[in-house]
Amino acid sequence: MKRALVTGASGGIGAAIARLLAPTHEVWLGGRTIPDDLPGRPWPLDLRDFDAFEERTAEIGDLDVLVHSAAMSDLGPVATTSLQTWRDTFELNVFAVAELTRVLLPKLRAAKGHVVLINSGAGIRINATWGSYGASKFALRAYADALRAEEPDLRVTSVFPGRTATEMQRKVRALEGGEYEPENYLKPETVARAVLNAINTTDDGHQTEVVIRQRATAV
Template identity: 75%
Template sequence: MKTALVTGASSGIGAAIAQVLASTHEVWLGGRKIPEGLPGRPWPVDLRDLDALEEKTADIPELDVLVHSAGVVQLGSLSQTSVQTWRDTFELNVIAVAELTRILLPRLRARNGHVILINSGAGLRVNPNWGSYGASKYALRAYADALRAEEPDIRVTSVFPGRTDTQMQRGVRAAEQGDYEPEKYLKPDTVAQAVLNAITMPADAHPTEVVIRPRGAVG
């Protein structure tokens, strides 16, 4: 059976991806608190503890799929965004991704593996008050492009979902002082299905970018 590591598997999109991969992969579940009943092997780790990642990954013998779904967002105008917010956002959304991938590259190369990076609509266009998060997602997109160019034997896919019905989205809508309208958002399972489609695409194809928007959404 193939092996997959999914970060951010505690909830939302990450948990949905782990669920959909479980029938075909041994899934390592990256997250601080894994939902009861989610199939896979818990991999509790603080991704911001970069010095510990080498040791934490030592037990993963081989790797076919690496899904980066963990992320953080804090909204606010640029004039009010603190240095600490910039640091926290980039540390998890970009630097931890780069370091975890670097450590696992030998295992991914050996299996002609696939790296999936869950980006955001903010990685394509940034609205007011989304500066630090959008900048981190643009950086993540650039990282994916560079990884794809440098590692021709590994497939690298950036996924850009629109608003999705998750706890993170609830926090976003609260910060925006707007109503939470899940019927207007993507379901986590829908994003997970798009990820599965990319992973199971025939080997002669390289799905580089997948953009998903809720039906009826503009832009």
């Protein structure tokens, strides 16, 4: 059975991806608190503890799929966004991704594996108050493009979901001063199915980017 590591598996899109991968992969679940009913092997790790990556990834063995789903967002005008917010956002959304991938590259190369990066619509277009988060997602897209160009034996897929019904989205809506309306957003499972489709693409194909948006509300 193939093996996959999913970060951000505590909930939302990461947990949905882990559930869909479980029938065909041994799934390692990266996250602080993993739901009891989530199939797979919990792999708790502070993704900002870069010095622990070498030792902790040695536990995993071979690796076919790496899904980066962990992220943070802290909205606010650039005029009032603190330097610490910029640092925290880039540390988790970009630096942790780059370092964890670097450490796992020998395993991924050996498997001719697949790296999936859950990006955001903010990685394509930034709105007001989304500066630090959007900048980190633009950087994540550039990182994926560089990794794809430098590692031709790997498949590297950037996924750009629209608003998705997750706890992060609930917090985002509170920061925006709006209502959390999950019925108008993508389901995490919908994004997860798009990810699974990219992973299951036959060997002659490579889905480099997947953009998925919620449908307009029917009138």
